[in-house]
Amino acid sequence: MKSGRAPGNIPDAGSPGGRQRLDKYLWFARVTKTRTLAAKLVSSGQVRINAERVTSPSKAVAPGDVLTITLERAIRVLKVLQPGSRRGPYEEARLLYEEIVEETTAAPSPETVSGPRPDQGRPGKRLRRQGADMKRGM
Numbered sequence: 001m002k003s004g005r006a007p008g009n010i011p012d013a014g015s016p017g018g019r020q021r022l023d024k025y026l027w028f029a030r031v032t033k034t035r036t037l038a039a040k041l042v043s044s045g046q047v048r049i050n051a052e053r054v055t056s057p058s059k060a061v062a063p064g065d066v067l068t069i070t071l072e073r074a075i076r077v078l079k080v081l082q083p084g085s086r087r088g089p090y091e092e093a094r095l096l097y098e099e100i101v102e103e104t105t106a107a108p109s110p111e112t113v114s115g116p117r118p119d120q121g122r123p124g125k126r127l128r129r130q131g132a133d134m135k136r137g138m
Helices: 022-028 035-043 090-096 125-136
Strands: 047-049 053-054 066-070 074-080 098-106
Touching: 022 035, 022 047, 022 090
Parallel strands: none
Antiparallel strands: 047 053, 047 066, 066 074, 074 098
16 A cells, blocks of 8 residues: 655755755754644744745755744754754754854843833832822822
């Protein structure tokens, strides 16, 4: 009985110099914990290949491609060196890419953050009364 998969969608997927699915590559390179999370990351539009937004996890990456990945708290820019053959330890995964820009944290600007700053703690009695007075229109 034949399987429903078409053979050879991406030629030479595991060989050096070949191409590999983007979601599989992100998983092999240990950018995400699971392949499902990698597919969701790509589908949500948070990955770019050579500055072009990609929404299909099956998009193939090849050596020389530059990936821009927007994670929850960081932006990573990686250059693909080779496709992976398995999801090995970190030392092995590190050989699959070159970090072009060190992890950049995406810190929110002070204007977008509302409420008291974490270093201030809870507002004191004076600030609470001022807030109450402002609400009443005094």
